[in-house]
Amino acid sequence: MNYHIFRKTVAVFLIALFAVPATMSAQTSTAIEVSGWIPYWRSEKGVESVVPQLGSFTEINPFMYTVKLDGTLNQAGKITDAEWVTLKSAAKAQGVRFVPTVMWSNSDAIDEVLKDPVQRQKHIQSIASEVFRYNYDGIDIDYEGKYARTRPHFSLFLKELNDAIGYNKWVMCTIEARTPLDARYSSTESIPTDIEYANDFKEISTYCDRVRFMTYDQGRIDLKLNAAKGQSEPYIPVADTEWVEKAIRLAMQEIPKEKIMIGVATYGYEHDMFPSTTGSGKMAYSQLWAFNPGYATDIATKLGIAPVRGNSGELILTFPASKSPEPVIPLPNATRVLSWSDAEAIKQKADLAARLGVRGISIFKIDGGQDPNLWGVLAQYKGSEPRVATKPISLVLAQTDTASPVTPAAPVASVKVPTKNFEMGALGEDVRTLQKYLNAKGYQVAKTGAGSPGNETTKFGAATKAALIKFQTANKITPAKGYFGPVTRAKMQAQ
CATH class of the missing domain: 1.10.101.10 (PGBD-like superfamily/PGBD)
Incomplete structure (x- = not known):
């Protein structure tokens, strides 16, 4: 989830300009599951914002655990902290699943621990101990950047974890989105014949109750969409709904759709855009940082310019880099481009989930900095049936x-x-x-x-x-x- 980049503090919102249309809140939509991650580094703000809105959620995921080199868990956020105690109690009262996330992105350590039967069992025991000690409804596994060679070991780990806790605890898996090869490469001939993936979709779907795809951080990976949409305006989205649909349809070929959750972002990225130095005549982009929506709307107010809805479905803001209020030396002749996921962009993904018939959406992240109009959107997808957090x-x-x-x-x-x-x-x-x-x-x-x-x-x-x-x-x-x-x-x- 690239969670290290989201510690920049942002605060100001333009409420009137970017309010969700009134017709949106009146619409009745198909019920879907909604889950959301709350990062430990902004836990108080995240819990404060989500507790009044728990009625719109099926599951909540505290971003709480990291993994030590020996495979044992570390509580980056203490479950005994007041905000987590409050959230866990509120979730239980409303039948919302409380499923903490284990985050791990050390490729070498993941490979070393999971391929060794003894270390793998020690790792599983560490997870199971936390789940049963604190009576969680389950655990969310978010192991990113794995090597292709780790694939069989990761699958075996999930099987053994399911054996250990899957009897009455939810096993949720969060994995990277996979872009279709014909969108990643310029021609059929250029597609490598020896591509290997780090995730075995079929095995993962066998042992995981939900498979959440990180369908965000798209950038420039889809060459077809770059060519089709990047000619008339800057195009470097967090997640174009068209790209998301491609990735989810690909996943549906191997994973039952009732297990699939579409990951949606609540943030954006700022880039410098400039003519490519390759002489191709195309534009190049240099990523600066991630931000929450209030940061972008604050800049829009200071500069007296209005964001527009881009052809990616996200809001975009462009201006000469030399006018940026940020104390960063701009590239000569660069254009500053901000593209972010607001409530309307998230609604597009929720509608996509309903249209494709997948389980629902998973929101990254809820930290108090998300578009405040998000809550009105989520309320449209609530089901009428009572929620039950405990796995049958x-x-x-x-x-x-x-x-x-x-x-x-x-x-x-x-x-x-x-x-x-x-x-x-x-x-x-x-x-x-x-x-x-x-x-x-x-x-x-x-x-x-x-x-x-x-x-x-x-x-x-x-x-x-x-x-x-x-x-x-x-x-x-x-x-x-x-x-x-x-x-x-x-x-x-x-x-």
Whole structure:
């Protein structure tokens, strides 16, 4: 998500000039899911702005965790801080999913940790511990800049993470958008024949409940749109809806549309535009920085000029770089170009989500600096059904082919009981012993295959946890959360 670039403070908005048309708020739109990320570096402002608007959200994602070199988690934003406590409580009260994000962009560290089975399990345990300790509704995985060689290891990580927490916790995945090759290259002949990707869409869709595409930071990647739209006006958008549609349609070829979320931005970029030094006669762009909408509208007021709606669907503002109020030495003869995503640009993506039939939109970012007209837009897409934050357990049970408890055909004289304490994600012979006990006592781990009677394994996955919870529930052990400890052990030994 390139989250490091968004720390520039911005504050002023032109309310009348850029207000969303009144007809927009009166329109009734198709209900879609809406999620939003709140960055830890502006957590107080973000929480303050989003709490009154939670009724328009299905899920909220605190940008909270980073990853250490050894694969363990670091709370960049403390869950015990007052604003996060407030947000978590408000989300729970309104049935909004509270799903923190784990951010990781160290390509080498990601590869090293995920390819090593021991380190990978340690990483998964670190995530699972936080999810269950703080009773999150799930976790959002945002691992960016991965190598192509990391692809199979990342897929295996998602599978094992789903095994560890997917039984009743949401596993959300945030990944880069993929531009169709015929839009990235000037001709069919110029497309490399050995292209490899870092993300396996099919594997990701198998293990993730939602797949959020970062369909922003488009820039100049789409050569076709550059040529078609960049002749009459500056064209270097955060996200043209036409480009977004291309990327999402490509993803829909491998990922069920009901899992897809379209990422939408609430910010913009400032560039210097100048004649290319290659002699091509085309314009070149040099990116300066990212900004929130209030920064651009403030400049518009100071210079006495009005932004216009560009052919990308975003607002753009252009003026001679020499007139910029920013204390930056401009390039000679450069034109300053600001392009940003306001409420109308976001509405275009929400309408696209409804038209394509995908799950919804994911907003990056909510930090108090977004277009204030955003809330009126989101209110149009609210569903009428009650929201439920907790992931239904039955969905996972059906996928793991776990049966309800059955009465064993005959009493079992002696069945061993595990001697150690452990939980989801554990490996070893004690897990096999637990599975044998559960199968023997009628709480089948699985009907057939791994975990079934005679095919017990050494891995404590979702099916084992489901069977253990059934045993605990039947024996009135509380809390019945699938943790094997002294209370459960004593109950088994007494039978």
